[in-house]
Amino acid sequence: MQNINIALPSMGEGITDATLIKYLVKVGDFVTEEMTIAEVATDKVDSEVTSAFSGKVASLTCNEGDVVPVGKVILILESDTVENSPVITVFETPEEKKFTTFAVSEEKTEVEIENDVNKRFLSPLVKQLVKEYSLNDSDVANIIGSGINNRINKEDVLDYIKNKEKKTTQPEIKEIIIQPEINAVVEDETKTVIQKNPVDTTYSSSDVEIIEMDRMRKLIAEHMVHSVQTSPHVTSFVEVDVSRLVEWRNHVKDEFQKKHGVKLTFMPVFIETSAMVINDFPQVNVSVEGNKILYKKNINIGIATALSTGNLIVPVIKNADQKNLIGLAKSLNDLANRARENKLLPDEIKGGTFTITNLGSFGTLTGTPIINQPEAAILALGEIRKMPAVIETSAGDAIAIRHKVIVSLTFDHRIIDGALAGAFLKKISDTIQNFDISRKF
Numbered sequence: 031m032q033n034i035n036i037a038l039p040s041m042g043e044g045i046t047d048a049t050l051i052k053y054l055v056k057v058g059d060f061v062t063e064e065m066t067i068a069e070v071a072t073d074k075v076d077s078e079v080t081s082a083f084s085g086k087v088a089s090l091t092c093n094e095g096d097v098v099p100v101g102k103v104i105l106i107l108e109s110d111t112v113e114n115s116p117v118i119t120v121f122e123t124p125e126e127k128k129f130t131t132f133a134v135s136e137e138k139t140e141v142e143i144e145n146d147v148n149k150r151f152l153s154p155l156v157k158q159l160v161k162e163y164s165l166n167d168s169d170v171a172n173i174i175g176s177g178i179n180n181r182i183n184k185e186d187v188l189d190y191i192k193n194k195e196k197k198t199t200q201p202e203i204k205e206i207i208i209q210p211e212i213n214a215v216v217e218d219e220t221k222t223v224i225q226k227n228p229v230d231t232t233y234s235s236s237d238v239e240i241i242e243m244d245r246m247r248k249l250i251a252e253h254m255v256h257s258v259q260t261s262p263h264v265t266s267f268v269e270v271d272v273s274r275l276v277e278w279r280n281h282v283k284d285e286f287q288k289k290h291g292v293k294l295t296f297m298p299v300f301i302e303t304s305a306m307v308i309n310d311f312p313q314v315n316v317s318v319e320g321n322k323i324l325y326k327k328n329i330n331i332g333i334a335t336a337l338s339t340g341n342l343i344v345p346v347i348k349n350a351d352q353k354n355l356i357g358l359a360k361s362l363n364d365l366a367n368r369a370r371e372n373k374l375l376p377d378e379i380k381g382g383t384f385t386i387t388n389l390g391s392f393g394t395l396t397g398t399p400i401i402n403q404p405e406a407a408i409l410a411l412g413e414i415r416k417m418p419a420v421i422e423t424s425a426g427d428a429i430a431i432r433h434k435v436i437v438s439l440t441f442d443h444r445i446i447d448g449a450l451a452g453a454f455l456k457k458i459s460d461t462i463q464n465f466d467i468s469r470k471f
Contacts, residue, residue, distance in 0.1 A: 034083050034107040038098050041072060041376045047099045048072045048376075050092050052183075055105075059087045067105055070098070071245070072376040085109030152182060159187045169194075174241075246341045257403045261442040265398040268437050268455040272414055274465040275299060276433045286471060290356055296414065297333070297388055298358040299462070304409060305329050305351035307457045308384060314454055315383050316445060317404040323445055332382035332402060333362060335369045344402055345369050346382040356471050390414060396436040406445055409458075412436040 038048060048070040055067050061081045068079045085107030092104050152160065152170070160170060165187075173190045175182040243251065279294060286294040308315045308329050317324045329351040332344040345365035347353070353361065368374050385402045389395075390413035399408050412435050419432040437458060441451050 032109050033088065034085060034109055035103040036067065036079075036081055036083075036105040036107065037101050037103050038070065039079065040100050041077060045072055045100065045376045045380065047097050048077070050094055050096050050098050050104065051076070052094055053090055053105075055087050055090075057087050057090060061085055061087060061107060075374055075376045075379060076372070077376070079104070081105075081107065083107060083109055156182050156184060156187055159184065163187070163191055165191075244339070244341075246339070246343075250342060253403065254400050257400050260403055261401050261406075262444060263398070263401060263440055264443045264448070264451070265438050265440040266448065266451045266455055267396060268459050270435050270437050270459045271419065271432050271463045272296070272435050272465075273433045274467050275462055276414065278465060278467045278469070281467075282471070286359075290360065290471075292359050292363040294359055295362075297386070297411075298355055298362055299465075300386060300409075300411060301331055301333070301347065301350055301358050301362065302353075302355055303458055303461050304384065304386060305331060307454060307461065309351060310457060311450065311454045313450055314407050314441070314446065316406050317383075318406070318442065318445055319404075326383040328381075328383065330381050330383045332379075332385040332405075333365065334385060334387035334399070334402075335366050337370055337372075343369050343374070343379060344382060344385060345374055345378050346380065348381065354471075385409070386411065390435065396438050398438065399440055401440060401442055407439055407441040407451075407454075410438045410440070412438075 041048060049072070051069040051071050053068050055061055055065075061067060062084050063082065064080050066078045067081050070077050070079055086109075087105060088108045089106040090104070091106060092098055092102070098104060159165075169190070170182075173182050173186050175186055275296065279296065279299075283294045286292075312325055315326045315329060317326070328349055330346050330348045331350040332346045334342060334344050336342055345368075347358065347361045347365065350358065365374070365378065368378075382402060382405060384405060385399075385408040387397075387399050387408060388411045389397045389399075390411050393413050395415075396412040397410050399410050401408050414433055414435045416431050417434040418429050419434065420427055421430050421432070437455065439451050439455050
């Protein structure tokens with residue numbers, strides 16, 4: 031009998047640890063090769079760790095919720111099929127990764143339960159609980175899963191059963207009144223109490239549905255609050271005439287898609303332009319560490335991407351200034367698609383130095399986005415609209431229909447002043463407004 035140590039695999043450049051969300055096996059279970067043994071998370075990307083060997087689980091060496099460094103043993107197997115040394119440590123290199131992201135893959139050990147309304151996927155443990163508590167298909171359909179990809183876990187089933195029992199044994203509560211705790215500051219006994227943020231927390235149970243934030247939303251909330259508390263946010267705006275760009279795209283978009291297999295949107299052009307302008311204004315491509323300003327040599331542009339869950343993730347195009355328009359379009363399309371399918375690798379949301387968010391895809395005219403720490407600025411694109419505009423002609427001023435977009439730059443005022451932000455935006459605007467309509471891809 032040989033011992034095999036299964037270690038947390040490397041999950042990409044710059045990833046040094048991960049949170050162990052849950053073990054999917056217990057001591058005594060028999061594990062087969064390629065079987066998923068644990069769920070881990072790094073920032074906003076959840077992953078599965080699989081075993082490279084078969085054997086019986088001898089020991090779980092970490093606790094759920096622990097932050098585990100890469101290379102640390104998380105599980106020990108006993109196997110009689112390995113004939114090497116008495117102890118083998120399995121540490122998978124980035125090229126031999128044995129993990130995949132969640133949300134689209136289904137474990138082989140899961141059982142699919144289908145009814146007329148929907149399909150639910152239940153682990154063997156959950157299936158056992160369903161059977162033990164005599165839950166029917168309707169009950170299963172009403173259980174809200176809190177796991178990855180809304181997967182139902184043990185706690186979800188037990189909470190559902192508990193709430194179901196309460197509904198049958200307790201009268202309906204018509205109104206809930208919560209007495210708020212006064213958040214006040216008293217300078218001394220003789221001065222007035224100043225109440226902060228008074229709120230009315232009286233509400234009817236029929237008017238309010240309380241839902242716990244999922245793990246990603248909690249991370250986003252913490253990240254946003256941290257950013258606002260860290261950087262003094264200031265936003266500058268510029269209106270850009272994109273008529274030449276619109277004309278060019280309309281002329282080449284069909285040929286571009288036919289030749290390169292991806293749609294040509296306006297975003298790759300703005301990424302290309304931003305990367306070029308950042309080269310001229312390196313003070314924007316920085317971060318702050320104490321009283322030091324860190325100038326980043328690489329231009330890694332993050333693209334804010336909305337997910338179907340309502341959450342947000344920012345995949346990063348590394349070395350964006352070294353890619354042409356074709357490369358940027360393909361990278362953007364690939365990262366955005368895999369972000370929405372939850373297939374991004376951990377290092378693909380790391381290392382950003384500047385972020386762009388497209389508010390216009392939702393019809394928004396402009397906005398003041400929050401800086402993606404530790405970056406120093408974020409560019410927001412509004413909706414491109416047809417607008418009446420005054421233009422200069424040889425015969426004098428005239429009013430014409432032009433395509434316009436409002437572009438905003440939110441920046442960290444500790445290290446970027448209004449003059450620099452204004453000059454940066456003006457260079458963006460001038461470059462787009464003078465777009466070469468005769469250019470090839």
